[in-house]
Amino acid sequence: MKRVVAIALSALSINASAGFISQDSGFGVDTITLHEETGLEWLDLTATQGRTVNDVLGQLDTGGDYSGFRHATFDEVITMQEGFGITYNLSSFDHAVGQQNASIAAMANYLDFFGATGTNEDDVFGFGTVVRDNGEDRTFWSIYDNDASALFDTDTGYLQDIFFAQARNISDPFTGQFLVRSDVSQVSEPSTFALLGLGMAGLGFARRKKA
Numbered sequence: 124m125k126r127v128v129a130i131a132l133s134a135l136s137i138n139a140s141a142g143f144i145s146q147d148s149g150f151g152v153d154t155i156t157l158h159e160e161t162g163l164e165w166l167d168l169t170a171t172q173g174r175t176v177n178d179v180l181g182q183l184d185t186g187g188d189y190s191g192f193r194h195a196t197f198d199e200v201i202t203m204q205e206g207f208g209i210t211y212n213l214s215s216f217d218h219a220v221g222q223q224n225a226s227i228a229a230m231a232n233y234l235d236f237f238g239a240t241g242t243n244e245d246d247v248f249g250f251g252t253v254v255r256d257n258g259e260d261r262t263f264w265s266i267y268d269n270d271a272s273a274l275f276d277t278d279t280g281y282l283q284d285i286f287f288a289q290a291r292n293i294s295d296p297f298t299g300q301f302l303v304r305s306d307v308s309q310v311s312e313p314s315t316f317a318l319l320g321l322g323m324a325g326l327g328f329a330r331r332k333k334a
Contacts, residue, residue: 143206145236156236158203162306165203166192168251168299169238176254176291179300194254195301200263207233209265209274230265230272241297245269250298260291262298 142159150170157164166189171179182188195203208229234249241248248266255261266273 143236153236154238157306158206160206161199161202163195163199163203163303164306165195165237166302166304167236167238168240168249168301170299171302172238172240172299173294173296174300175294176252176260176300178294179302180254180291189302192302192304195303197253197255197261199303200251200253200301204233204263204265204274207236209233227267227269227272230267230274234265234267238299240299248297250295252298252300254291254300263301 144157144159145153146155146157146164147153148155148166150166154167154170155164156167171189179189179194182190183192184190208226231247234247237249237251239247239249241250245268246266247268248264250265251263253261253263263274
C-alpha cells in the first residue's frame with residue numbers, strides 16, 4: 124500500500140512543493156515515508172517507540188532490527204518537517220522552545236505519515252528523539268488538537284528536569300527515534316546499469332572468442 128501527498132509551501136511570493144510517499148516495510152503497513160526532495164526514507168516513530176537510544180544504536184548494524192538505517196541529523200529533521208509545511212523559529216536551544224503553528228492540518232498530516240506515539244483526551248502527539256554524535260540528543264514534541272498545533276524542541280537535560288528522563292539508557296513509552304536510510308530505488312539504479320554493462324561486455328567477449 125502506498126500513499127502519495129504533495130504539500131504546497133509558500134515562502135514570501137515563492138511557491139514550492141515537496142512530495143512524500145508512504146510505503147510498506149517489514150515493520151508494517153505504511154511504516155516508511157520517502158521524502159522525494161531529499162531521497163531519504165524515514166522510518167515511523169512508532170517503530171522505535173519505547174526503546175532506548177543505546178538499544179537502537181546496537182541494532183543498526185547488519186542483522187540488527189534496524190539494519191540499513193541511521194539516526195537522522197538535526198537539520199534533516201527540520202528539512203523534512205518544513206516539507207510538510209510545519210514552520211517554526213527556534214531561537215534558543217537552552218530549554219524548551221516552541222511556536223504555535225498556523226496549520227493544524229499540516230501537523231495532523233505529518234503525524235499521519237510518521238505515526239502518533241500517543242494520545243490523550245484532547246491531543247494527538249508524536250515525540251521523536253534526534254540522536255547526535257556529540258551526545259547532546261534532542262527531542263521534538265509534535266502536538267495538535269482541534270484548536271491549535273505546536274512543535275517543541277527540547278534538550279535532554281531539560282526533559283530530565285521537568286518532564287521525563289530521556290537519557291540514552293532510559294526508555295520512554297511515548298517517544299521514538301528519527302531513523303533514515305537512502306532511497307533503495309535510487310541506490311540500486313547505478314548498480315543495475317553497471318551489471319548490464321558487464322553483461323554486454325561479456326557477450327561481446329564470448330562472440331569474439333567464437334569467431
